[in-house]
Amino acid sequence: MEETTKCELVLHINGEQRTVITRQAETLLFVLRDELGLTGTKPGCLNGDCGACTVLVNGTPIKSCMMLAIETVGKEITTIEGLRDTPIQHAFVRHFAFQCGYCTPGFIMNIHALIEQHPNADQSTIQEWLQSNICRCTSYQEIEAAVKEALQAKKTDIQPSHNRISRV
Amino acid sequence: MVPFEFAYYRPQSIAEAVAMFIELEQKGKRPLYYGGGTEIITLSRLGLVSTAAVIDMKAIPECRVLDADSDPLVLGAALSLTELVEANPFPLLTKAAKEVADRTARNQITLGGNLCGQIFYRETALALLVAEADIVIAGPNGVRQSRINDLFHQHLQLSRGEFVVQIKVRRFAVELPHFHHKRRKQGEIGYPLVTIAALKKDETIHAAFSGVCPFPFRSAKVEAHLNDRRRPATERIQAAVNAFPRPILHDIEGSADYRLFVAAQLLEDALRELGETI
Incomplete structure (x- = not known):
């Protein structure tokens, strides 16, 4: 041995x-x-x-x-x-689903898998999966909105383009 | 982060795993069987576990079996809790597994690891205790099968070098009416104030508990009170709670009195859901 x-x-x-x-x-x-x-x-x-x-x-x-x-x-x-140009990455930017950004890679990886495995995920499935990640800045509402947009993009197979990114 | 060194082994069979354990033990390596690894890594970081060798069980075919169509159904000890939840071969066990840790952690945590862990909640054991499942164990003296109720006294009573290979649940138990609830101090992730798993077989309620004491338990005295239909339900429940083993946990998550209060409330829910007159 x-x-x-x-x-x-x-x-x-x-x-x-x-x-x-x-x-x-x-x-x-x-x-x-x-x-x-x-x-x-x-x-x-x-x-x-x-x-x-x-x-x-x-x-x-x-x-x-x-x-x-x-x-x-x-x-x-x-x-x-x-990951490059995945729907969830674009959705996070569009919805400003982060503040300090430290938790963001972990959220993105988890949500990317959720979208790939459960493209028809309902609210309870989204909630169950996202309970695995903590955001100390508490961007949860924005993250949830980003997840739902990315799921919709997956369903329609249309990814949000860079041109649609909002800026302030 | 594991603050000490160990060697990692990945046997391909039960016999190889046992032989490795014996050899490593003889060399003074204090080997540990390794399932999902979450508890070993966590407790190592905290200085609560030490070993010079881990033996990963996940490549042993018998530990990876999931036979949901057989009677008894067979569940390998190295199945992840997520695999058990998604396959849902035993709904009461699914409910218990789905409440352990969080979704990502359950991708790693194994059935065997949850049953044998040092962290004392071991909540998948509750479903197996009330279903009176069988447990297949391998070790230096070979492979044996026992009723889990004969081996689980606060924790699984395994001899040095033994490990859990499989759980077998008889099909009739899978289909019995059941109840499961985990009540936490707050939120939906974390350890329980009280977890109850119960089922009703031949008009007899079986009930097992975690979170109340520093060990999971199923108690004949408690069940005798719960099933004493000569008395009103409130008296049965109070007598059952009074018969809980001791000590009752009393910590920052909840005082002993509060845990007993919650347990009584949950028992009322359980009796109602199992068709008892409240």
Whole structure:
């Protein structure tokens, strides 16, 4: 049996293969941030409560502070850096669904998965999923509006264009 | 963040997992079986868990079984609570699982992890206790199956090196009328003031509780009072609450008196929903 507590991991992140030497006890959050420079994933409570560190593993939202990086070998990891022009990103801008923005990557990842898995999500499903993320600025009303717009965009397969972004 | 080093192992079979445990134990590594990992990582960060090796159960096929069509239905211990909720093979267990932590956390938390966790609420156990489910356990002495009620006394009484492989729930129990409610101090996420799971079988109410005491329980004394139909419901409920094991939790979430008050209210709801005259 292998005795070392460090290892080389080949991870599939945002469509790329990344190799990293890290502790077997290291969480995915710190491998993403400290080893791979993907700092869009935010450390918050480090206790699985706040959702700021949410990433997708095989399309499922996971709190990366609560998963070992070594568990994700052979799986597809998506971080906020891996999303481009998704309906929920545009909807967040349109609805100003953030203030300080620290929680935003975690919300976006979770909501992106919600939209992909439940394009017909009803109010209770939206509420159930969003309970996993905390916004200390309490932008919840705006976030909910953004979710509903992004769901509608998914249904009609029409993404809001950059031209529609409101500015003040 | 885990502030110490451990080695990670991912066995592909029950036999490999047990052999790994024995070898690591002999080397003084104090191995832990690892399901979703949420509790091990959390408690490690807080200095409440220490190990030099974890053995991940999620690649063991028997631990990943979800057979909802068989009798008994079979639930692998490494199924996530989200997988259980979405498949909904046992509605009372679904209701219990859906109230544990939050949606994203439930994508990781496993049935086995919730049953065996150090954090003492272990709320999925309530549904299994009232349904009198069977539990399949593997360890250095082989694989055995027992009624969960014979093994769960405050927590699962497992020997060193044993782990939960599967839960088996007889089909008639799945279809019995039931009640589940989790009452928190506030909000919809968090630990309970009181959680009750109950079902009615052959006109007898089975009831199990979490949040009242620092352990989940199902009590014959409590159920004897609940089912004593010679007395009015209010007396049955009060006698049941008086028969709760001790100690009653008394902390920042709720005083002991308040928890007993909430438990009595929820028991009234349970009796009403299960067709008892209130």
